[in-house]
Structures are given as structure tokens and as C-alpha cells.
Amino acid sequence: MRLRRAAAVNAARLAAAVSRASGRGGTALPGLVATAMDPDIIAALASQLPVGSVIVAGTNGKTTTSRMLAAIVTSAGMKPVRNESGSNLARGLAASLVRRAGPTGNLARADRAVGLFETDEAALPAVIRSVRPRILVLLNLFRDQLDRYGEVATIAGLWKGALQELTGATIVANADDPLVAHLVQTTEAPHIFFGIQSAPESLSGLPHAADVKACPNCGAPIDFSVTFVGHLGHYICRTCGFSRPAPQVAAEDVRLNGVDGSLFAITDSDERISVALPLPGLYNVYNATAAAAAACALGIRLCEVRAGLENVTPAFGRMERLEIDGRHVYLALAKNPTGLNEVLRTIESVEQPLFLLPMLNDNIADGRDVSWIWDADVEMLRGRVASATFSGTRAADMALRFKYAGVTAPAGSALWSIEPDPEHALRSALSATPRGERLFVLPTYTALLQMRGVLTRCGLARPYWEE
Amino acid sequence: MRLSLVHLYPALLNLYGDRGNIITLKQRCAWRGIELDVIEIGLGQDFPVSEPDLVFMGGDQDREQEIVIDDLRRRHGDRLRHSIQNGTPVLAVCGSYQLLQEYYKPAAGRELHGLGIIPAHTVHPGPGVPRCVGNIVIRWPLGTVVGFENHGGRTFLDAGVQPLGTVASGFGNNGDDGTEGARVHNLFGTYIHGSLLPKNPAFADLLLSLALARRYAGATLQPLDDTLERRAHDAAVSRAR
Numbered sequence A: 001m002r003l004r005r006a007a008a009v010n011a012a013r014l015a016a017a018v019s020r021a022s023g024r025g026g027t028a029l030p031g032l033v034a035t036a037m038d039p040d041i042i043a044a045l046a047s048q049l050p051v052g053s054v055i056v057a058g059t060n061g062k063t064t065t066s067r068m069l070a071a072i073v074t075s076a077g078m079k080p081v082r083n084e085s086g087s088n089l090a091r092g093l094a095a096s097l098v099r100r101a102g103p104t105g106n107l108a109r110a111d112r113a114v115g116l117f118e119t120d121e122a123a124l125p126a127v128i129r130s131v132r133p134r135i136l137v138l139l140n141l142f143r144d145q146l147d148r149y150g151e152v153a154t155i156a157g158l159w160k161g162a163l164q165e166l167t168g169a170t171i172v173a174n175a176d177d178p179l180v181a182h183l184v185q186t187t188e189a190p191h192i193f194f195g196i197q198s199a200p201e202s203l204s205g206l207p208h209a210a211d212v213k214a215c216p217n218c219g220a221p222i223d224f225s226v227t228f229v230g231h232l233g234h235y236i237c238r239t240c241g242f243s244r245p246a247p248q249v250a251a252e253d254v255r256l257n258g259v260d261g262s263l264f265a266i267t268d269s270d271e272r273i274s275v276a277l278p279l280p281g282l283y284n285v286y287n288a289t290a291a292a293a294a295a296c297a298l299g300i301r302l303c304e305v306r307a308g309l310e311n312v313t314p315a316f317g318r319m320e321r322l323e324i325d326g327r328h329v330y331l332a333l334a335k336n337p338t339g340l341n342e343v344l345r346t347i348e349s350v351e352q353p354l355f356l357l358p359m360l361n362d363n364i365a366d367g368r369d370v371s372w373i374w375d376a377d378v379e380m381l382r383g384r385v386a387s388a389t390f391s392g393t394r395a396a397d398m399a400l401r402f403k404y405a406g407v408t409a410p411a412g413s414a415l416w417s418i419e420p421d422p423e424h425a426l427r428s429a430l431s432a433t434p435r436g437e438r439l440f441v442l443p444t445y446t447a448l449l450q451m452r453g454v455l456t457r458c459g460l461a462r463p464y465w466e467e
Numbered sequence B: 001m002r003l004s005l006v007h008l009y010p011a012l013l014n015l016y017g018d019r020g021n022i023i024t025l026k027q028r029c030a031w032r033g034i035e036l037d038v039i040e041i042g043l044g045q046d047f048p049v050s051e052p053d054l055v056f057m058g059g060d061q062d063r064e065q066e067i068v069i070d071d072l073r074r075r076h077g078d079r080l081r082h083s084i085q086n087g088t089p090v091l092a093v094c095g096s097y098q099l100l101q102e103y104y105k106p107a108a109g110r111e112l113h114g115l116g117i118i119p120a121h122t123v124h125p126g127p128g129v130p131r132c133v134g135n136i137v138i139r140w141p142l143g144t145v146v147g148f149e150n151h152g153g154r155t156f157l158d159a160g161v162q163p164l165g166t167v168a169s170g171f172g173n174n175g176d177d178g179t180e181g182a183r184v185h186n187l188f189g190t191y192i193h194g195s196l197l198p199k200n201p202a203f204a205d206l207l208l209s210l211a212l213a214r215r216y217a218g219a220t221l222q223p224l225d226d227t228l229e230r231r232a233h234d235a236a237v238s239r240a241r
């Protein structure tokens, strides 16, 4: 066993060195080598993490929440071990652990290392089995990539089974998501709920893209008094009495500040902190509150959480800002109706006319079905868009969504175009955006990777594996 | 001119961008100076007293299908059957296409009885059998229809029932006999979403012209500039190969 693990670790480290030297980066090869030589390597190495592991699961916000939690634990003196998003899950996990292991095949003992692993919805059961987390963060369940994962209810069923496999773990769960809250309340595991108490930008009732309309307990229609993001909000079932549990860690007095961030307070039973979060939108308030709750579950005091949250920088492509030819270019991943709605709500709060580059791909990692764009509320951009360049394999579908939303070119404008190729699209969008203005690039997942590739080739961005 | 559309169970049956179909019908009316009133009928609400010009029903998650079927049969069954026999154009996508058939036999559990308006039935071949998922192109009298399908059940039309079209690429009703969807009078049942109508403007205009002709004798639809629609249609067809 020991020898096999040491051999696997050393072979994987060699593979990583070769990948880096050849400039390809990424985690696919070392992870593949490690798991092929020792199928139990993830379980063996994860069990050696001195602080244990945190798993972060949910449709939207995994990457940003992990990043926030990494910033918090770092300022509390721990060392986060993270898996990169985007790579194959098992291989990414293996690669992140192998990087910390020595030639004997064991993790270095000295540091207070904590595993922070984000996982796809569908992979949660397998990851729980191999990592045996100390904390499991359940963010939300939205409709995403239906052709890949099946329906929201299917994922909820899968998670229900996965929660039975937890031993000695604490669940940190979103009180404002009825499906998540119901799941957690039907398990024996200890849990901490987080949620948003009050925010001015809340919506009364459900937006169109809401994915949960029926009570997860009895199936009757569920009442929302307020929603913040998609179906996340305050709810009660008038038929069976199931309602939002009171969160132990809560955000309140939220003030959004456009694309630049937000101000709010986080409270638990003992403390109250004010946070100036440098990431925009209510969705990031949820992510920050989830990260704060997970930190509390790790024994970190709320007063230590603040520094971490205020130092966080956007994750890869999550309203990430670059300066190109005098334009402020923002990359904002928009991969499902709720995600796109939240990005649109954020950019719509900008005062100036908008310059946009929506990129719609239909590759497997995006979900091959693009019908989700019709569930997003593009209508909110009516009269606000000065130029739009549509790109991606299904650029014309997105252009059509804008047309039917009544978001069209100003009369006689040449600033409305379809450029399926990402590099041509970027060039065309930049030339349509005056110097000093903001250009918002709104890509699906694989389109974001392509755009990052274009920017890297032009020397404008670092490859993501160097982050 | 003014038309009315009944949208049945908009909250429960709206899985695959079904709203795109309503938005498309509404805008293609508006661009021609026709007002389209959309009447949303949810669970526990009765059908409007006056005859609608169009009816739309969308797709669903399995859980919602069971909630819907009893209400549908009790409240709307007779009216819907009557309207369809009288030639009211109806579009039923995916889950609701199944609800209008004789019965649905799930992988496990009891048979679900539909309204029996479409002489057809659907069988789920079991949890181990892959779903019919992917881009789909069919040929029909107006050219091609393109979109996306995602269904576990396999639908079999009774002898003599007219399919919507023949499959050029994809699965269609059952992946076997080359048929997709069904047409009964002016009821169009189909597995195609994506959304269906935005990039199949001929389909949208067929529904609208059927509705218009019944309400205003001799009225015709003005043509629209469908350059962008055709571009999206062609791009989707090329992704389906």
C-alpha cells in the first residue's frame, strides 16, 4: 500500500513538472497518473489533512465561495488545499493533494492544512465517500445543464442519499433554498443554516427563472414573501407548515454598489461584523455568508472572517476585471438562467450605456441545450445597450433572445454584430467600446475558457493554472 | 386586431425555455400590430369562458406532471377536447404532449391516464435505458424544424395518426420509427424545445395564421424580416449533424 502510494505520488509529481515545463499546465495529467496508480489516493491523503476537509457543493457560487473561504482560513493562519475548478473532479482532487505530498507518499505534517474542495452536483456522493469531510457546504440547487444532470429534483434525490454517508460532519446549508433546507432537516447530521435577512434589492414573489415552486415536503405550491436570487428567499408552505429555518449566520443591511461590490453586516449568536465585499451582487452576499458560516464551523471567530472577505479577489471569470486598450473589460460567467439574471441585474445598475459581448456555446460542459436563455430576463436591458457583439457556437440564438426581448440596436447602428469566433468577437467588441468605457463579456463555461485562451495568447491574462 | 392565448400551468409546466414560445408568439403579433392577450391558467383555476384563439402547454419535471394531470382532466378536459375538435390551434411540448395522449407508462409505478385527445401512448423503457437527448431536426410540409429533445419516454402513435414530421437527425417519438410529434386537427404535439418557436418562425406563423383565420375571416399575416431567425435556425441545424 505504502509503496504504491509513494510511487503514485512521485509519478504524478513528475507528470506535473513535465506539464509545467511544456507550458500546458493544468491538472489533468498528474491527477490521471496518481489515480491510475493508486485508486485510493484521494482518501488516503485527505485523511492526513490536519484540520480536515470542507466540501463545497451547489449549482452556483462554488468557486467563489471556496475562494472566499480560502482567504478567510489563510488570514486565520491555516493553509488551504484547493482543487482547481474545471478539471475532472477526481483528477483535480488527486492533483491538489499530491502537490502537498512528500516523496514518502504522505502529506507534510507541519502546516495547519485544510482541504477546500468544490464539487459538481452529481459527483457529491462519490466525493463524500473518498474525502470524508469535516464540513459540507450546500449552497443552492438551480436548474443547470439539464441534459447532463437531469432535473433539479433528481439532484436533490442524489444529495439525500449522499447525506446518509456523512459521519461526524457538520452541514452548512442555505436556509433560503427550500430544497436544500428540507434535505438537511431530514438528516441526523448537525447543521448550521446561513441566509440573507434583509436586502433592498429583494424581489417580491418569484422571478420567472425560479426552479422551485412546489413544497419539497408535501408538493403543494410554496409561498415566497421575498426572493433575493432566483428561488432563494423567505418562504412558507401554507399546506404543511414547512418554512424557512432561522439562520444561525445571517447577512443583513445589504447595500449593493454596482459592479464594484457591496456593504453588509454578518451576524451570528455572539458577534456582528461589517463587511465591505469587493465582489458585486446579492449572489456574492450569499457566497460570503456561506463562507463565514463554514469558517465558524471550523472554529474561526467572526471577527477574523472580515479580513479574509475584504481581501478576496474575483475567481476566474467571475466579474474579473482586465484593462485592454484603455477599456475596462469584465469577464462574467453566465451559465444558467439564474446566473445570467444576476449578472444582468449587476451590470444593469451601471449608469452608462452598456457595451456587451455575450458568448453562448453549446458544448457538453455548457449543456448542449441552449433553451435556458429564454428563461433569463434579458428584457431588463431594454434601452440600455449601446452595442452588442454575439459570439460562440450559438451566437445567433443569443442574438435572437435579445431581439425578442426588445433589446435592439439603436437605429442605423453598426454596433450590433454576430461573430462566432471568440478572437474576432473580442476585436469587434473592443472597437465598438469607446476608450474609458466598460465592456462586459458574458460567456458560458467553455466560452470563458476560450476567451481566456485568446487573452493569454495576446499576453493580456495569465493562464488560469498559475493563479 | 386582437387574439387571445391560454397558457396552461405556466408555473408548473415550464421546463425547457417554454417561455420562449410565448415571447415569440407575442412579439410576432406585436410587430404586425396584433395584440396577443396571454391568459395564464394555473392549478385550481378554470378555463376562460370565451373560446381562446390559441392554447399553449409546456414541459415539466415528473413530480409536477402528477400534480397537473388530475386538475387538467377535471377542470379542462372537456373544454380542451371541444376546442381541439373545433380547430383551435394548440401547441403542446414534451410533458404536455404526453399528457394529451391515452396513457403514460412510467419506468416504475402506476400508469398515468392522459386526456386521450392524441391517439398515442408513451412507455418509459426503464431507468437503465438512456434518455433521448440531443439536437433534433425534422422535415415537415413547411421545410425543417430544429430544436432540442430530452425525454425518457418513447411515444407510439396509433395507426393512421399524422406525425408532425419525419426525423432527419435525432430520436423523435421513439428513436425507431422515424416519426416525431403528432398533429390532430390543429393540435401540434412535439418533443422539440430549444426554444421551439424562436428559430422556427414558420411554425410560429402557422399557429398565428390558423388563429387569425378563425377569428378574422380573410385576414392574413404580413411577412417579417426573419434574417436573424433563419441564421439561428441554420446554425442549430449545423450543430445537429
Ligand SMILES: [Zn+2]
Pocket: A215, A216, A217, A218, A219, A220, A237, A238, A239, A240, A241, A242
Ligand atoms: Zn408543504
